Amino acid sequence: MRLGEVLGSWPLVKQLREGDPLGLGKAAQSGASVRLQPRIASADTVAQSICPFCAVGCAQLAYVKDGKVIQVEGDPASPISRGRLCPKGAASKNMHDGPLREYKVKYRRPYGTHWEELELDQAMDMIADRIVETRNATWQETTEDGAPAHRTLGIGNLGGATLDNEENYLMKKLLTALGIVQVENQARI
Amino acid sequence: MTDLAQPTGSPAAWPDTYGDEAKPRMGFFTDTSICIGCKACEVACKEWNLIPEDGLVWTGESYDNTSSLNANTWRHVTFVEQRKQMHLDPIDVESGDVATATREGGPQPLRWLMESDVCKHCTHAGCLDVCPTGALFRTEFGTVVVQEDVCNGCGYCVPACPFGVIDRRHLPRQAEDAPLLMDLLGKKEDGRVWKCTLCYDRLKGGHEPACAKACPTNSIQFGELDELRERAGKRLEKLQAERWNGARLYGHDAGDGVGGFGAFFLLLDEPEVYGLPPDPVVPTAHLPRLWKSTALAAAAMFVGLAAAFVGGGE
């Protein structure tokens, strides 16, 4: 770079040359500020989503770059939320990649005093085994007074209000077929 | 500079220094009469601007645990509970007389003020004027922004803000390439000053600021300042017709001590109740006179010292 250019890029010189004597405006603007763009402009993809907290059902847009969510904000097109979010909805990304989010299976053996590591697939096998065993051990074909039962009261399942309809459907379908009837969530309204 | 002495309502370096690049002056109108105090603005701001968490301190000051605008909080929702009527006299919603019950031995009057405070983006901004490095500057949108790549943390802007908005960040500095050999001089703290940028980057991309976009009830309104001022005037008339207790505009007047705010408010009580100065004046309004007096003082010192040489022999 030639000296002239160096001097020319010196805000002090700009200030005098470019009509900003007080140096309060453009002369003070740094190169980075000139080039500044919103980071969502650099997103690879934008996923249409829905807020996971309450049931108002605010529409969200999730901006993704290099396989990471870089921003979540309201979708103005929604007739319900019109792009607006409450503090929880606005914190969706903070919840999604929060400091205490867990990513590994944790196992605690009976009477154990600490968590142990466990491979996901092994955990799935162990859970499947537990369900089959407990179901066999607690199966009830009929009630004491001979009424049909076809069920186990030895296993229960709790949850659903925060899950997707499709997830609830598979949950209900599988557990009903297994004869597990204590399928509940707190949607008791 | 003299125009600083008599506020003109138009920023000193805008739009002229930007020529064709100049954009209409953008700002906020925060209408506290429809603020539900949800703090979505605080969170949306932090998410967008990647601002660090500001500490987990329960204050007991109603529902406000953020306490103030500072380097790590650029939107701050204030909460004030009062034994006051929301509306002065009977308001006439066709027949509904709000005050009746209260007058006839109903419950104590009670209202809960909530207001989302933010940098005022003053027409004449103390922080901007006193910044020695030009880190603070007036953007093409007429807003006041700190450039994190320039600020050297001299801290002059902090006491220069009549609203106590801008502040130095004391949290640990994030890894970033410091200039060659300058690491020796580096400090552990971030050390730079931060405040609302009115989402300068979003504006450049044609998006509205994060807080205004998130605001569920549109209490935070973003737009061209002139249009906002007009809207605010109409809004005040409506509220006064409805006898809202203490409704007033704050910072919309181009004739005030900072030449009007770029982000102004509709309040329901005196400004100081919300932690706002009743009559803010930009420090540099007095600067011309101050410079004169400084020059005189300098001269006086010179004369005084000279006097020390005359008389007294040796």
Next chain:
Amino acid sequence: MTDRRAIDEHRSMENGRPGGTTPWRGSITELGTQMDSYYGRPIVKEPVWAPEVPFYFWTGGIAGAASVLHGLARLSRNHELAKRALVVGAIADTASPLLLIMDLGRPERFLHMMRMFKVTSPMSVGSWILLVSGGASNTAAALELLDPLPVVHKLRPVKWLAELVSFLAGPPLATYTGALIANTAIPVWSEARDELPWLFGASAASSAGAAIAMVTAPEHAGPARRAAVGGSAAALALTFAMEKRLGFVGEVYKEGDARRYGRIAKAATAAGAGLIALRGGRSRAATVLGGALVLGGELALRWSVFRAGFQSAADPKYTVVPQKQRVAERGGGSST
């Protein structure tokens, strides 16, 4: 923050927010009804400046006034005095920028001070003055000390020029710091805008005079002694005048650090100046003792003013009351 320890560390960090539970003990609604500032929290922020700053005000003052004394001494052919004044000034001029850089949040960026020149910013103007004055006085001092070497003789014109520049930069260097703090929203500084540059100027004269007198033989140090005594008298007078005129806003000088340092300043300055005035002409020891007292007094003065600013920001009443008075005088509802 991934574990509680980190959180607790963070919580304990002084990160710009007053924090803590409000001391109120009644219904928070009652407080909200009667409060005339938001839970008593500050409106304007306390400065973030560290102790380097008042020390700089002091060294900067010494540097500025010393350059002037040096120049005047040259004119009055008092080369003994001039030489010592030049060195004292140069030392102060070297300490000053170091103190300023140490105070920066990003010291490695000190050069950004030279990025622009802003008349609206006393700190910007001051930085340039300091650059010029410091450069000049140090050049002059270096050449003065190297003068015995014949090679340096060729550079005498440079030396004279440097001395001239430092001479001219002296007065503004000694006084601009008053303008710097007066040009803020801190009530006790801003309201004192008519006194502070004068006060700092006087203080500079007295402390420079004292410093130079201490290192100069009494027979040559007359002007320095007179500068110390006169400056001290002026500084004391201006302090009283300022505190009196400030009235309500000036009450912070009756509280805490501002009061403590203020009393030290007045006592030490008066005692030191008196000692120099009465005995300085004859006794070197008296000059050294008196000079030290004056220097200490002037440093305490800067500290008193510095701390007063913090106290003035911490209590919102100093911001609210005068402003409400203004509004009342204008006879208007506040900015509606």
Next chain:
Amino acid sequence: MPGLGTSFGRGGATDHQQDLQNADVITIMGSNMAENHPVGFQWVMEARERGATVVHVDPRFTRTSAMATKHVGIRAGTDIAYLGGIVNYILSNDRHFEEYVKHFTNARVIVGEPFADTEDADGLFSGWDPEQSEYDVTTWQYDGTKVHAAAGKRGKGFAPGEGETEPGGGEPPAEDWTLQDPRCVFQILKRHYARYTPERVAEICGCSVEDFLWHCEELCRNSGRERTGSICYAVGWTQHTVGVQIIRTAAIIQLLLGNIGRPGGMILALRGHASIQGSTDIPTLYDLLPGYLTHPQTKDYGSLAAYVRATTPSNGFYGNADAYMVSLMKAWWGPNATEENDWCFDYLPRVDEDNSVYWTVGQMLEGNVKGYIIAGENPAIGSANGRAQRLALGRLEWLVVRDLVEIESASFWYDSPEVESGEVSPETIGTEVFFMPASSHLEKDGSFTNTQRLLQWHFRAVEPREDARSELWFYYQLGKKIQERLKDSEDPKDRPIQQLRWNYPTSGELEEPSAEAVLQEINGWDDRGQALASYTLLKADGSTSCGCWIYCGVYAGGTNMAARRVPHWEQAYVALQWGWAWPSNRHLIYNRASADPEGKPWSERKRLVWWDSEQAKWVGYDTPDFEADKPPSFRPQPDAHGPDAIGGDKPFIMQADGLGWLYAPQGLVDGPLPTHYEPHESPFDNPLYDQRANPARLQNDLAEDPSNPVAGEGGSDEYPYVVTTYRLTEHHTAGGMTRFTPYLSELQPQMFVEVHPDLAAERGLEHGGWATIVTARSAIEARVMVTDRMRPVTVAGKVHHQVGLPYHWGQRGLTTGGAANDLAHMTIEPNVNIQEVKAFTCDIRPGRRPRGPKLTELVAGKRAAAYAKRDGAERAEPESERWT
């Protein structure tokens, strides 16, 4: 759900949130909408700006109250008294919308002789059986016929094979259009609420007569042809031992004022979880099958058809329930479900009267439940009586917890108040715990059903990291593994698993099943595999398959309607092209009622759906919730069944009689009409009747769940204050998604208790200090917030204080604190088995709670003192059914 379901026919909110902007008066009660549904609240603000009156009735002055035209403070748990007073005001001043009431409600229907009202039996309805401590609901039936409700406990009063009696035509045989017959619903209603006078209301609820009358007048003056009003509620109503009946009272008001089915006229049930509506539509609930079909009980119905008859109305659209049911069985067991094997009806396990979550907790405590899976819920602090919940988890053999973070339900075995107090320790807890990291909503495809019955699709933004997986993945892969293990079994009990349709396309390395494929199965298809467009196409002959009949049409034409996102500015305000609302994309249900009996709009201002005689069909801004071509003049044949049995002037097409039910002859177990009862725990007697609390409420005998002594018993003075628990804007439910999130934790960083200054003075509490709140179950500590917002109420001339407790905190997360639910009891509402956490009694004292064993001592000591004072036995004989 049954509150709305028995009244109108469907358990969902009757309208969409945006329509609130068209309301002339909005009553928010049992809800803190501004705080818990802030973005939905924008529509209330729109209405307010348009001049609508907004009234907030609540024990606390909240951020909602701050926005309302007026806040009316009442005593927690007195909602029915307040609403009943409004009913009385309407009826005694003839302010009801007469034409609407006559034509669209069952006001004119004559009720059978056996019915006796609470007025006659001092707080009990006819049919009360003190032995069983439950009602014989058949005594509440219409005169000359026996109808089914469209929701609620529908088997009740019907023998396994028995169906509705058949005069046919769905027309109740006995009616009086003059509404004068003393046994017609209208007159019964009048008599039932006669004693709910304004003075009585003020005395019970502790509000001022003036405020109450002002509210009544606002409601009445905004009813009729030109104006409408809306009511918004949430769990502030449901979480009571009379929760369903509170909602019923609101339904009665809205029917009398002629608001239901009309623009700006609704009951908006504000759900608190993203898919809480969806999780009842596709129920993860023990007593329901998808689409609100009753889950068969341990009775011998004989056949699927007989079971359908015994559990659903034969008229209206439930008349086709056999088609919905058979299609469901086809969706689950596909080709294996045949007419010959009665569509695998016997594959369905049978449920008892009560297998609800609280019953299960009792079973866990007694060691009868061995295994438990928790997915996205946190019972350890989110359910009533946290201590009992945690002890119950500790008595399982194995437990699976799926969540984003390590919630209290996963860490109970080493980090809980019981571990701290030394009651239990890891060494004494035998539960094997699997913590499985879950996917966030940004890591999976799927649909949520929001509070207005709108299905909205969300797309995966990124892949989940490491072991994190969706529930879709978990249950699908789990099913695969179980099928694998049982594939060779000869045991008939394994056949339902072996034959289960369980093949969904998967994708990616994670083998995530396709949510869209699941949605297609939910929507259903015909015998040619074509996606069905509407539930009206479902058949009982096995030719159609449908996983949830009310969702049929969400995949109409092979497109995912839930994923539609036509911007609101490109369509009318009803926004029919955004997502998809059940049923059949109808946003304002029962909208036939927006037109008068002749099919003409009641007024231009409130026009929505009307009969166009030219085109001979119903037209308007919304999808008509009515057979499009059924004219207003249509009258059913005497022997008609199903939809054909519903006249052209009957908007409530799910109901047996097509009418809005002011009086519910069936479906509810605790009364056909709402009646004020005190909460299970209350310091007050019932001023209306000797019957203090809901007689049908379900209590238990668990040692872990003792009750505080109540009014009338000695020792109630040990727990003199009423607690109400709630959420804050800044947190979500038990905090699993927010207490672990920095940006939200810093906004509300600590558990606190809200009290009025007078109570603070009474108990020596200091603002900013600490307080300990004690019940017979437990004690927790909280920072004290002294505020006028906790308005005291004057009940029966005596000032009464209430204590406010947010329930977001627990042991884990960035901010921790006492869990309010630890204080609550497990006595539950009889229709939906929900806990009563909005009103129970407590004591509050200054200072932090004792640590270690001293905590147990404090609670037990106080309980012993209270019980000692209690007359007679250690524990008074319970007056109602017990579920253990």
